[in-house]
Amino acid sequence: MFMPMELVKAVTLCEVGPRDGLQNEKKLLSVEEKLELIEAVADAGFPVIEVGSFVHPKAVPQMANTDEVFRRLHRKEAVQYRALIANLKGVERAVACGCNKVKLNVSASKAHNIANLNRTPAETVSGFRTCVDAARAEGVEISGSISMAFGSPWDREIPLADVKEIVDAYIAAGVTELSLSDASGQAYPTQVYQICTEMARAYPQVTWWLHFHNTRGLGIANIMAGMQAGFTRFDSAFAGVGGCPFVPGAAGNVATEDVVHLCDEIGVATGVDLDGTMAVSRRLVQLLGHSTDSYLLRAGKSKDLILELPVKQHSRS
Ligand code: ZN
Numbered sequence: 442m443f444m445p446m447e448l449v450k451a452v453t454l455c456e457v458g459p460r461d462g463l464q465n466e467k468k469l470l471s472v473e474e475k476l477e478l479i480e481a482v483a484d485a486g487f488p489v490i491e492v493g494s495f496v497h498p499k500a501v502p503q504m505a506n507t508d509e510v511f512r513r514l515h516r517k518e519a520v521q522y523r524a525l526i527a528n529l530k531g532v533e534r535a536v537a538c539g540c541n542k543v544k545l546n547v548s549a550s551k552a553h554n555i556a557n558l559n560r561t562p563a564e565t566v567s568g569f570r571t572c573v574d575a576a577r578a579e580g581v582e583i584s585g586s587i588s589m590a591f592g593s594p595w596d597r598e599i600p601l602a603d604v605k606e607i608v609d610a611y612i613a614a615g616v617t618e619l620s621l622s623d624a625s626g627q628a629y630p631t632q633v634y635q636i637c638t639e640m641a642r643a644y645p646q647v648t649w650w651l652h653f654h655n656t657r658g659l660g661i662a663n664i665m666a667g668m669q670a671g672f673t674r675f676d677s678a679f680a681g682v683g684g685c686p687f688v689p690g691a692a693g694n695v696a697t698e699d700v701v702h703l704c705d706e707i708g709v710a711t712g713v714d715l716d717g718t719m720a721v722s723r724r725l726v727q728l729l730g731h732s733t734d735s736y737l738l739r740a741g742k743s744k745d746l747i748l749e750l751p752v753k754q755h756s757r758s
Contacts, residue, residue, distance in 0.1 A: 447669065451710035454697070455488075456489070462679065472509045479492055491676070492511060495535055495543075511524070523540070525544050525546060533575075541582060543581055543582070545566075550562070569611075583618075584619065590604050591628035591632060592627025621650070626660075626691060628653060630659065634666040637667050655693065655695040661700070663695075680696055681733050696722070697722065699737050702743070723738065
């Protein structure tokens with residue numbers, strides 16, 4: 442007898458394209474263009490949107506107008522609009538423009554952290570305490586992410602014990618909403634299942650997110666593995682835009698419309714309208730002026746695929 446696959450009933454998707462996607466594009470989008478996209482994403486039903494980042498404008502010029510985007514955004518009550526920050530200055534900018542949800546990030550790579558910051562990832566996270574306190578004092582929610590959690594181009598492997606040390610440091614700093622991120626596109630489904638299962642067991646107090654880049658075509662498979670481990674929060678980027686400046690050949694996040702399509706097909710509720718999502722992604726492609734890694738934009742929805750068979754002429758002569 443066949444048993445149905447065990448899956449979660451519903452998931453929460455965060456559209457990270459306006460930040461993770463656009464920060465890797467050569468073309469800088471204007472405030473008006475970003476507002477059009479972000480408001481269309483909200484209209485399509487996304488409960489969470491990563492609008493931009495408050496980092497140094499010289500480091501990431503694509504995100505320099507994030508403050509103005511937040512100021513002019515017509516916000517929906519039910520939508521959470523978040524931004525990435527790197528330090529206390531980021532919290533101050535968030536407060537000044539009315540952003541009430543921020544996310545910190547650390548790379549799980551010890552080699553990368555020590556080379557760049559001369560400290561371990563866990564030590565970097567301990568230094569976030571001032572950001573967490575400042576955010577809390579201003580009523581700004583704060584979450585954290587761990588990039589390279591599934592593999593890193595600078596280390597042979599990332600031991601799970603190292604990732605746990607970072608999680609412990611986040612919890613000690615007062616952050617219990619955490620994202621495991623695969624910026625280098627090295628995660629694979631059995632590993633994702635194993636790590637997620639263990640993390641859920643070890644840290645029941647943590648609200649987990651997963652963030653997969655589709656560099657080697659495993660993004661959707663990794664999301665499925667996360668769902669099978671009971672995880673319900675996933676990032677994706679419209680049209681699959683994005684990359685990672687340090688990683689050769691890095692692709693964007695798994696395309697949002699591909700994830701929504703997957704969920705529609707397997708009966709997992711997202712609250713997101715697939716047609717609305719595809720319309721936003723098409724508009725984005727138009728604004729950027731180049732095609733992207735999106736299966737749905739290329740092939741359309743499975744359910745729309747009804748081809749007319751050619752009528753055969755049967756002649757029996
Ligand atoms: Zn990313």
